Amino acid sequence: MANRKVTPLKDEPGTSLEDIQVELSNCIQAINNLSGKIDTLAKPTANDTSSLKDAVGKAAANEVRLLLEARQRKFEEEEEAAKARGEITQQEYFQTLTERYEEVLAKCIALADLHKKHWPGLVNKCEDTVKRVGEQSRKNSEAIIKIEDFVNRATGAQQTKCVPPPLPKDKAEVIPFLKQYLLYVIKRLCHSWHFRKFLHICMCTLSAVFLCALCIIANDNARLRTIEEKYVLLRDFSRLDDRTSQRADYIEWLYSDEDEHRQEIDKLWQQRQQRLNVFVKPNEQ
Numbered sequence: 001m002a003n004r005k006v007t008p009l010k011d012e013p014g015t016s017l018e019d020i021q022v023e024l025s026n027c028i029q030a031i032n033n034l035s036g037k038i039d040t041l042a043k044p045t046a047n048d049t050s051s052l053k054d055a056v057g058k059a060a061a062n063e064v065r066l067l068l069e070a071r072q073r074k075f076e077e078e079e080e081a082a083k084a085r086g087e088i089t090q091q092e093y094f095q096t097l098t099e100r101y102e103e104v105l106a107k108c109i110a111l112a113d114l115h116k117k118h119w120p121g122l123v124n125k126c127e128d129t130v131k132r133v134g135e136q137s138r139k140n141s142e143a144i145i146k147i148e149d150f151v152n153r154a155t156g157a158q159q160t161k162c163v164p165p166p167l168p169k170d171k172a173e174v175i176p177f178l179k180q181y182l183l184y185v186i187k188r189l190c191h192s193w194h195f196r197k198f199l200h201i202c203m204c205t206l207s208a209v210f211l212c213a214l215c216i217i218a219n220d221n222a223r224l225r226t227i228e229e230k231y232v233l234l235r236d237f238s239r240l241d242d243r244t245s246q247r248a249d250y251i252e253w254l255y256s257d258e259d260e261h262r263q264e265i266d267k268l269w270q271q272r273q274q275r276l277n278v279f280v281k282p283n284e285q
Helices: 017-042 049-085 090-155 171-191 193-238 242-255 262-284
Strands: none
Touching: 171 193, 193 242, 242 262
């Protein structure tokens, strides 16, 4: 009977009846001790009040100390196991996180101090620069308007003012704005004295170039006409001699298709150059 084991429920490990009896006896003894202490605490005497308080305080302190020591031992065991596995421990993780937090906090504090020190001055400088540029632009506009008024009064002509088109307010007005702005730029160029002078200089230069080219072409045409007349006379007189007429016909036939008879033409020119060289050498001697 003592060696029989109960059937475990689900996956619970089996326990013998002897172990159960031992545990029950221990529980009964602990309950009896606790009931005795409760009876003692329930009916204290006037003389035992201070000793009761001391006993309860010591017992509570001892239990807390034991609990803290057990937790500390558990933490140490977990850290040792993590170190053995090569992993970071919880204490090291908290320490690293604290260091990073302190580093980020220091950078944020430095950035805030920098912002407080330099940002107002930088904003003030930008505002002053914008004000100066705006004031100078306004002065330049007033000076230009005064000069235009003086020129108009001196010449007695009233020039139309070129006003830029307003900026587009939505996407549908972008293309019309570009067209109007292009016309505005053309009007500004046409009203510019310097641009008109530049166009005048360009037109005069082009006219001079065209005139020079026309003179060169006319001169070349006159020379070609003279050469053609000379060629006609030579061709007519060469017909009196059969040999000369055949050579002239041969040359004319070669030049009827220069690309095909390029070698023969080059050969004739080489022969002419050789005859000229032979003719020049005796004259030099």
